[in-house]
Amino acid sequence: MDIANNSYLNKPLMDIQQKNNVTLKWDNLNVEVLEQARQKNKTYKTILNNCSGYVTQGQTLAIMGPSGSGKTTLLSLLTKRIKSNRSQKIQGEILMNESQYTAEDFSSVAAYILQNDILMESLTVRETIEFAARLKLKDSEQEKMNKVNSIIKKLKLEKCQNIYVGGTYIKGISGGERKRTNIGVELVTNPQLIVLDEPTSGLDSFTALLIVNLLKQLAKNENKTIVFTIHQPSSEIYNSLNRILLLRNGMTVYQGDSREIVPYMQKCGLTLPDYCNPADFFMEIIANNKTQFEIKEEPFTLQLYQEYVQPQIEEEMRNLQSNKLIIPESAYANNFFYETKLVAQRSLKNFYRSPVLLKGKIFQLVVMSFAISSLWWRLGNDQPNNNNINDIQQWVMNVTGLLFFIGIGCFMNVMMTLTITFPIERSVFLKEENSHSYRVSSYFMGKLLIELPYIIIYPTLLILVCYWLVGLRTEGFLVCAFVLILMSLTGNGLGLMTGAMFASPQVSAAMSPMLLLPFLMFSGQYSNLDYLAGWITWIQYLSPFRYMQNAFLINQFDGADYNGYDPVQVLGYSLSLWKSIGVLIGLATGFHILAFVFLKARAKKLS
Numbered sequence: 001m002d003i004a005n006n007s008y009l010n011k012p013l014m015d016i017q018q019k020n021n022v023t024l025k026w027d028n029l030n031v032e033v034l035e036q037a038r039q040k041n042k043t044y045k046t047i048l049n050n051c052s053g054y055v056t057q058g059q060t061l062a063i064m065g066p067s068g069s070g071k072t073t074l075l076s077l078l079t080k081r082i083k084s085n086r087s088q089k090i091q092g093e094i095l096m097n098e099s100q101y102t103a104e105d106f107s108s109v110a111a112y113i114l115q116n117d118i119l120m121e122s123l124t125v126r127e128t129i130e131f132a133a134r135l136k137l138k139d140s141e142q143e144k145m146n147k148v149n150s151i152i153k154k155l156k157l158e159k160c161q162n163i164y165v166g167g168t169y170i171k172g173i174s175g176g177e178r179k180r181t182n183i184g185v186e187l188v189t190n191p192q193l194i195v196l197d198e199p200t201s202g203l204d205s206f207t208a209l210l211i212v213n214l215l216k217q218l219a220k221n222e223n224k225t226i227v228f229t230i231h232q233p234s235s236e237i238y239n240s241l242n243r244i245l246l247l248r249n250g251m252t253v254y255q256g257d258s259r260e261i262v263p264y265m266q267k268c269g270l271t272l273p274d275y276c277n278p279a280d281f282f283m284e285i286i287a288n289n290k291t292q293f294e295i296k297e298e299p300f301t302l303q304l305y306q307e308y309v310q311p312q313i314e315e316e317m318r319n320l321q322s323n324k325l326i327i328p329e330s331a332y333a334n335n336f337f338y339e340t341k342l343v344a345q346r347s348l349k350n351f352y353r354s355p356v357l358l359k360g361k362i363f364q365l366v367v368m369s370f371a372i373s374s375l376w377w378r379l380g381n382d383q384p385n386n387n388n389i390n391d392i393q394q395w396v397m398n399v400t401g402l403l404f405f406i407g408i409g410c411f412m413n414v415m416m417t418l419t420i421t422f423p424i425e426r427s428v429f430l431k432e433e434n435s436h437s438y439r440v441s442s443y444f445m446g447k448l449l450i451e452l453p454y455i456i457i458y459p460t461l462l463i464l465v466c467y468w469l470v471g472l473r474t475e476g477f478l479v480c481a482f483v484l485i486l487m488s489l490t491g492n493g494l495g496l497m498t499g500a501m502f503a504s505p506q507v508s509a510a511m512s513p514m515l516l517l518p519f520l521m522f523s524g525q526y527s528n529l530d531y532l533a534g535w536i537t538w539i540q541y542l543s544p545f546r547y548m549q550n551a552f553l554i555n556q557f558d559g560a561d562y563n564g565y566d567p568v569q570v571l572g573y574s575l576s577l578w579k580s581i582g583v584l585i586g587l588a589t590g591f592h593i594l595a596f597v598f599l600k601a602r603a604k605k606l607s
């Protein structure tokens, strides 16, 4: 198939509703980062050195250079992802249509497509683009769907439109289809500037060429401005590039038409060997890898660039014409309720389509029910001998152990599932929130609405199966079930909170046990609370397990006469049943509020 001549690429992706063309211009950009923060004499490493350049409407600019040359840093500056702070100094000017702009302005008119395509794995390609269209557009449902159809058609995604995107747990579409789906999601709002970090990495050369040609056509047919980084393109891809910018150790060493580089190299005393890919040739030289080509003099130097290229670039920058940039309102396109409904619908799909979630949860329920019923079979029916204190103590210990195990089971089941699944979904949330798809509150509420039935059903089913098999007090069933539901809810809050609190999913997974251990230690189950060191006993007041055991024990043993032995008092639980339940409700609510606050803070930090 001749990709370059494929007719679909020559048609505009969609009607341009609003002419808001973008020109980016950067002048004398310098970036220095602190190298040795702990030493008295601070040393800074220069990452970008006096970089100037531009890209304008209808152009694609490919930023090239060896690893560590500063490509990602330049993209981060253009997309306003990094700012000057104590550990990095940024100087220079970046203008969008001759005006300063903020990260917020950038996301209103532009799209930044990261190297890793962050998409929800349990949605199909069509559903993914539809979700973005429904949330980001204000049009009627029919108009939104027309746009989705047009994007799917023009990105050649028809064949895979009903296949899951896939990922860690679900098998899905190919890398190239994934990249195009990600581009499709961004095209929904018709951004006039698209910045992509290595859109071709990990793709075979055919698919990579397809992506590059697609970007070129977006620039050509829709007057979009496209900037992307690319590593070692094949000769076919290189020949299809429009403008390139070469970086070497943070310095611009070439900028201009990709085809002009061969004459430029000749001016610098370099001849491209026959049948050699220009990109391979100059990348080898820039990377100082002179083994393959015999080079006598250094051709890609700053002096040569300043002598031969820079004057022309400066002239072009002076002559750039751009209209006043219209920054659309960055307000959300839809109201809270509509957003919540869509997020809830997607969470529901994610729930029943994720085999690891659904099967894992059913499996957990069966295993837990079997383990509890068989380990503590008819325990409650085998009442102790009231004249034997050892017998009473042993029996009470077994009952408290049983109740503790059921409670922990319900708590951990929800919390641990979240520890595994939430970090995967969190990056999707952060990306969507960052592009103003929905409010943090809508996401939080939508997710909670879908989790709530499971939070209620799992402990209810578990206790329905086990309660009478282990012979617990019939009158205490409802309270026991209610406390278990509260424990599930608390586990949900704590799981979300740890997932939102820490920057990396790995750290949050590692920190969860650290948070849990003190709560378990101060539950009163392992050690009588009066015996623990005074300075740290305040943790008991935050431990949901303490209130759980308090409520469970009163519920089971209240009014029972074991020859003067009162298990509740002996084990040091002093709160009344309803106070314990009240505090559990408070903790479940508190952890959810904290989770929301952390999620909002994390989203704000990223934006």
Ligand SMILES: Nc1ncnc2c1ncn2[C@@H]1O[C@H](COP(=O)(O)OP(=O)(O)OP(=O)(O)O)[C@@H](O)[C@H]1O
Binding pocket: 033, 034, 035, 045, 047, 065, 066, 067, 068, 069, 070, 071, 072, 073, 074
């Ligand atoms: N915070 C930092 N502290 C110290 N050095 C940094 C920091 N950030 C980036 N660097 C260094 O700056 C240089 C440029 O990094 P950058 O990620 O921009 O390169 P790159 O060209 O995108 O590389 P690659 O192609 O491998 O992604 C690298 O040498 C990197 O180690």
